[in-house]
Amino acid sequence: MRYSKIVGLGHHVPETVITNDYLSTIIDTNDDWITERTGIKERRYADPTKDTVANMAAKATRMALERAKLTEKDIDFIVFATITPDYFFPGSGVLLQRELGLESIGALDIRNACSGFIYALSVADQFIKSGMYKTILVVGAEMQSTAIDMTTRGRNTAVIFADGAGAAILQPSEKQGILSTHLHSDGRFAEELYVRDPGSSRPREERQPDQILDTTHFKVVMNGNQVFKHAVVRFMEVINEALTANNMTKDQIDLLVPHQANLRISQYIQEKLALRDDQVYNNIMRYGNTTAASIPIAMSEAWGEGKIKENDLLCLAAFGSGFTWASALIRW
The missing domain is CATH 3.40.47.10 (Thiolase/Chalcone synthase)
Structure with missing residues (x-):
């Protein structure tokens, strides 16, 4: 294969x-x-x-x-x-x-x-x-x-x-390399974390640059409580989905690299999976939430620090705007 x-x-x-x-x-x-x-x-x-x-x-x-x-x-x-x-x-x-x-x-x-x-x-x-x-x-x-x-x-x-x-x-x-990926979304919650403009679904007069005086809708809007509530559920679901799809258990994970959204979310997932500190890689403390960049930055740092080794089982997981959530299971 x-x-x-x-x-x-x-x-x-x-x-x-x-x-x-x-x-x-x-x-x-x-x-x-x-x-x-x-x-x-x-x-x-x-x-x-x-x-x-x-x-x-x-x-x-x-x-x-x-x-x-x-x-x-x-x-x-x-x-x-x-x-x-x-x-x-x-x-x-x-x-x-x-x-x-x-x-x-x-x-x-x-x-x-x-x-x-x-x-x-x-x-x-x-x-x-x-x-x-x-x-x-x-x-x-x-x-x-x-x-x-x-x-x-x-x-x-x-x-x-x-x-x-x-x-x-x-x-x-x-x-074996990338064993499987799992992608999901739920657009019912799109406006819980979004930037409204510059969007196309507006009357023409609202989209003319010389008439845009209020830039409020060009900023990020986030319902933090809703995002947190959904994230902790979806993270667990999609991680377990990846493990089940490959007939594996959480005990086989060598390193979990979650999207760096919030350290409290990562710690919650770690607790639920009963993983040690050395089995979860976090760098949000130093870099904040870099959205699509957060997982590859964390993976690159972890590899550079010798925390990803040949034959290790890596699990990647993310949740964010859309709402969207996803996971990948990788044999290094």
């Missing part, structure tokens, strides 16, 4: 560190309030005068290629997950292709927010298994700091979201 295998991981985070204490100087908040509710101590913000979603993704890609002992020319397809593309259109996939100096290869953009990387991984997995492509670049990258409502009104989201990029290189393998 033909499998797809991750042969390289890379990540990039901006240089600028934004601490909770700094945020407390511009928003009515403090370190204790943020830490208690999210587990976040600091995050990274990009410099929009030099950073873009595409060039951060390119830096993560080059690290992944170097680790895989490959070059840009080996890539024959790109799957790019982001909700903060550099332009309204085209998607950032083609901009990444340009950054890497590639010509004419396909680039697919995925907009599934926090679940985006696993959705992208699932797409790439199918392309590899079908034999359509040999080397696929899967990226999750976000620049959210430029769209955050940096006021007390928006503090529930301002303290959470941040910037960064992560990349994975997939190739075919005769040995």
Whole structure:
């Protein structure tokens, strides 16, 4: 049987560190309030005068290629997950292709927010298994700091979201690699975590740039209680779904890499699965919630720290806007 295998991981985070204490100087908040509710101590913000979603993704890609002992020319397809593309259109996939100096290869953009990387991984997995492509670049990258409502009104989201990029290189393998992926959504809760504009379903006069005076609807809206309530349920469901599909149990998981949404969610899942601290990888404390980038950044760091070893069983899980949720089970 033909499998797809991750042969390289890379990540990039901006240089600028934004601490909770700094945020407390511009928003009515403090370190204790943020830490208690999210587990976040600091995050990274990009410099929009030099950073873009595409060039951060390119830096993560080059690290992944170097680790895989490959070059840009080996890539024959790109799957790019982001909700903060550099332009309204085209998607950032083609901009990444340009950054890497590639010509004419396909680039697919995925907009599934926090679940985006696993959705992208699932797409790439199918392309590899079908034999359509040999080397696929899967990226999750976000620049959210430029769209955050940096006021007390928006503090529930301002303290959470941040910037960064992560990349994975997939190739075919005769040995087990990605065992299965599991994707779900429930659009009934779309407005519980969303950004309304710039959307197309508006009267023409509401979409004219010279008439847009109120930018409220360009900011993230999140019902934190609803998101938390659904997340803890869906995380468990989709992790168990992956294990059941492969006739495995939670005791066989060597490392769980959850989407870095909230440390309290990760700790809840860890408790329910009865996993040790060394079986769950969290870095939200340092980077905040980087949405589609959070899982590949965490995987890249974990691999670099020697916490992902050959033959380990990895479980990836995510929940976010849509609502969408997803999991992947991987034999390393």
